[in-house]
Amino acid sequence: MKRWSMIFAAVITILLSNTGEPAAKSSRWGKDYFPNVKVVTQDGKKVKFYDDLIKDRIVLISFIFTSCTDLCPLTTARIAQVVDRLRDEIGKDIFVLSITVDPENDTPDKLRTFANAFYTGPGWTFITGKPADIRAINSKLGNKSDVATQHRNEIVLGNDKTGEWTRNSPFADIENLELAIRDMDPDWRDRRHVRQDALAADHNPHGLTIGREPGQVLFKKICAPCHTVGVTDHIGPDLLGVTDRRDPKWLVEMIMNPARLRANRDPILADLDAKYKGVRMPNLGLSASDASDLISYLASRTVQIEELRAQPEESHLHPTQGGSHHQHK
């Protein structure tokens, strides 16, 4: 097994040890369970934790800290992917909460810069507050450690109306995570079999590995939450042509250990840091062979996209009826 998959397997094992089990079996988590303390949002608004953020809502809760250099940016980027899939419900039926585990350092300003790197729409609140209050909330949600770096990289899903609460992994397939959240809504559960049949038809029991380069599998799982190739700058820069515009050694270092490049005050990274505020490319524990798989994937994908982009030109020579302004001679 490759090193990255071992790291993720380890993370996932920790997560799975809780996944699927209701966090509260008989005792309903609700009004009397959560501290109804005042907390502060990324916009500096003071709100009551239970009354304003939990009451009557379906919520997805994650735990983060803004100076985190490994998993929290990836976790947050994956939640942003789920939020995108739920965009019609976010802020109406479903809400996302990201609670800092480092209230001493995470000011509302820092949270806002971090938040904006991932999402700027409604329905996703980042909160901090008095350290004792935030710790009390985190502890009720199962995060008992006082050390930010030891916080659990898992998410909590809940429906305050029905009193159902469960844990899940941000590294689950995005589709499964989307289903798990929708499942918190009993009305949706009644309608879901239709949808699940549709998903099952698409489901490939062998995962992503069939006929794909190893770099592509890795890219989809841990890079695509932040990067596209040939689409647009997203949470991180678009990577089309990155293998042409950067030195190969630099690329390997950037993929394997961006923190070291930053510590050495690399000028290219300093420029990127200035442009991508609030989020840093995380250290993901990748090996040299993972980096080389990823780089070959980025190079071949670039060629593929450039070829595809060349095609519309050709089709101008043979315009289809009614479609094009170009005149056929």
Ligand code: HEC
């Ligand atoms: C949590 C978001 C996130 C994840 C996950 C992530 N990156 Fe990045 N990446 C960034 C950001 C942000 C930058 C811009 C540099 C900075 O400020 O850290 C960046 C920069 C880069 C660059 C330099 C781009 C350039 O124009 O020179 C490369 C290459 C890169 N990432 C590759 C990857 C690969 C490969 C993966 C998966 C193994 C990955 N990234 C995962 C956020 C991310």
